[in-house]
Amino acid sequence: MTDRQALAEVVPRIEQCLRNDGGSGQVLIINNSGTGAYGVFPEPSINAIEGVMALNMDAPVALTAALLPLVRERGGAIVNIASTAAFQPTPYLGVYGATKAFLLHWSLALNAELKGSRVRVLAVCPGPTRTGFFRAAGLADSSVRGSVQDPDAVAAESLRALALGRSLVVTGWPNKIGAVLAGLVPKRMVASIAAVVLKSYRRQPDRG
């Protein structure tokens, strides 16, 4: 959801749903919606890129701000779905990776601010996962290869991390190792390596 008006309309409806359930249970907010826009900047278009920023950053910030009083009142958690892209520059998906770095750092900062309250914040960083993401972001179908997780596995690991009171989870062992390595290698070097890999993910124009 990227439209400010739509956001303003949906918040009272969510609050109403939550209050209708008896008003006593804890509240879990999951900011999951997100998309990317593959290309050499500003491809595919500045509109598409602004849409990525609005969906991946503005919407979770606005929704969380609006619903936080209710979560504080009843206790609960905010789960932000970031990405392993948050740990490194992602050429050809540069703005996408930067939005996920934003989401990761904001989640960790918010969790620290809320220490001592009844609200926890968890940043989830999945790696490649079998969903419609690649197609929606304009990547080739062949980029879904190697160590790819199923969404169920990502969800299960996220819920375990939440139960353990973690503030960050990188799902899947290959992704955990990748995130650690991305932190050890100089960022400009990671950018060069990622450029070679991500360049090969360009979707070829449909023929016929």
Ligand SMILES: NC(=O)c1ccc[n+]([C@@H]2O[C@H](COP(=O)([O-])OP(=O)(O)OC[C@H]3O[C@@H](n4cnc5c(N)ncnc54)[C@H](OP(=O)(O)O)[C@@H]3O)[C@@H](O)[C@H]2O)c1
């Ligand atoms: N798949 C991966 O490899 C991967 C890896 C790391 C992180 N992630 C993150 O995981 C999250 C979920 O993505 P996914 O993998 O499930 O991809 P997906 O299959 O493309 O789903 C994207 C989700 O975002 C919603 N969405 C897209 N544009 C929207 C808009 N303008 N307003 C409101 N909702 C919108 C979609 O809603 P509709 O179904 O209603 O269109 C859908 O629920 C994203 O934040 C993504 O960045 C994915």
